[in-house]
Amino acid sequence: MNNEVALELLAKVMDWQLDKAVDEMRWWKLISAVKYDGYRDFLAGARFLESLVGWLLQFSEEDREAAYKFARHRLVYVSALERERLIQAMYPRTVYPRLLKAVANKAQIPPWKVHKSGELMKQVRIARRRTLFLGLSDGARLDSFRHANVGGRISNEQVVMGAQLDKRKWADLKKDLTRDLQHLGADIEPTFDCIYLVDDFSASGTSFLRNEGSDEGADWKGKLPRFLESLGFNEDPIQADNWRLIVHHLMITDKACKHLQDSIQEFMACADECLPRFSDYEVTYGHKFSERLPVQEGCPLDEEVIPLTDDYYDNAIETPATRKGGVDHLGMGYAACGLPLVLDHNTPNNSLAMLWAESAGKNGSHQMRPLFRRRQRHE
Incomplete structure (x- = not known):
């Protein structure tokens, strides 16, 4: 028309x-x-x-x-352009500052001083290569993230679309990591010490992690338990003993951010000991919507x-x-989130x-x- x-x-x-x-x-x-x-x-x-x-x-x-x-x-x-900008900003705003901070903490110096030392910058490059990025959905657009960080910053072999991989893919990731660490002159165990789980958007956080159990016991479901189960399939672990988990969303609501921070802590306190355990975790985002975003009374x-x-x-x-999501009536949306939000590639x-x-x-x-x-x- x-x-x-x-x-x-x-x-x-x-x-x-x-x-x-x-x-x-x-x-x-x-x-x-x-x-x-x-x-x-x-x-x-x-x-x-x-x-x-x-x-x-x-x-x-x-x-x-x-x-x-x-x-x-x-x-x-x-x-689409706004979402692409959040993808492009992920490395300079989220990934790189944490790499600098990790190296600086080991050296017991402020992060800005790392740039003054060639040896410490080498440690940054090693830490960067020991970081794995896994996409939780097509909307994560890790292909764009990889394209935005060409030229040696991020290797193709450390960016994967999908978090539930088979044994062969996990083995290939470790093989490529071993080769690149040798090239960097790093005489360390070829394992990832930081893993990013990346998704485009979270409104409630329940698709990532939720407890469907009763008073008799917890029954955890979602993307995190499935990822850990897949990671645990490896007889030769690809993750370091004290690896960190970073859950990154391009966009997130205040409600989802609070849910993820609380539920991950609760999950790890009672998770099956057969699952791989991370030493620390962090919830990060490209943009967090205001708590005033949802449609609400008043x-x-x-x-x-x-x-x-x-x-x-x-x-x-x-x-x-x-x-x-905990509600039957979807008038206010899944989990009654009440969002007036539309994304270019789909409506949540x-x-x-x-x-x-x-x-x-x-x-x-x-x-x-x-x-x-x-x-x-x-x-």
């Missing part, structure tokens, strides 16, 4: 006067061209404005204004939209996977369901139409 036609339809749907229509159309033309039209899961030839018109039509006339205000003033969209813009998450809802979108199910959910509306239930169609990972 032509953008001009879509804008005319939008003005009719919202019943705007001329001055109002001109101002709003100017905004939508700009934001659509700069950001929203780049959403990866729009159908071929489709654009945001026609999606907006169709989305608004599912609301009654008395509720349409509240839905529009939510899309106009509350929606947060992270573009915010004037949110008071009108919260009822819509229940009135325009179809429980057919609920699945066993979504119930792991932690966002309000009316942003991403699509349903047939059978048996008299509401037929949900998404503003940004979500690519489901779990059924």
Whole structure:
């Protein structure tokens, strides 16, 4: 659909006067061209404005204004370029400062003094090569991280898409590490002393680690236990005795950050002793969203939209996977996170369901139409 036609339809749907229509159309033309039209899961030839018109039509006339205000003033969209910048900033802002600090602590000097010593800078290069980067999803975009750090900083053999590897891949990583440490003149055991688990976004933190147990005992699930199980398959360990774990997200909410810090500590206190154990861990991020990001009571813009998450809802979108977040009703998103967030490559199910959910509306239930169609990972 032509953008001009879509804008005319939008003005009719919202019943705007001329001055109002001109101002709003100017905004939508700009934001659509700069950001929203780049959403990866729009159908071929489709654009945001026609999606907006169709989305608004599912609301009654008395509720349409509240839905529009939510899309106009509350929606947060992270573009591909913005996400790429977070990937590019990961090494200089997160990885390199920690390498300097680790070497400086051993030498008992301030980190800035490391640059003055050739021997200490060699130790930095060795520590850097003994760091392993594992991607937890496609959204982590470690291919871009590797590309941004060419020229000797990061080796291709220390960046892997996936955290559950077979024995052959673990053995190949150790073989490459042995060769590179010899090239650096490092007479040390060829093991990784720092492992990064990298993902694009976390809203609740429960997909990474959660306790599904009862009062009778803990039952830990998530990406961390699965990674440790895979790491433990190796008869010849690739990790050092006192290795560090760093959990890095390009973007994270305040809620998820607190959950990860607390749950990892609790998990390690009672984890199966057969699993590899790390000596220390840290939760890092490229950007942490404000605690004011979620839709919540008390915010004037949110008071009108919260009822819509229940009135325009179809429980057919609920699945066993979504119930792991601790709530059945997904109106406020998985784990009731209440996010107004859209990422360029997918819409998190932690966002309000009316942003991403699509349903047939059978048996008299509401037929949900998404503003940004979500690519489901779990059924």
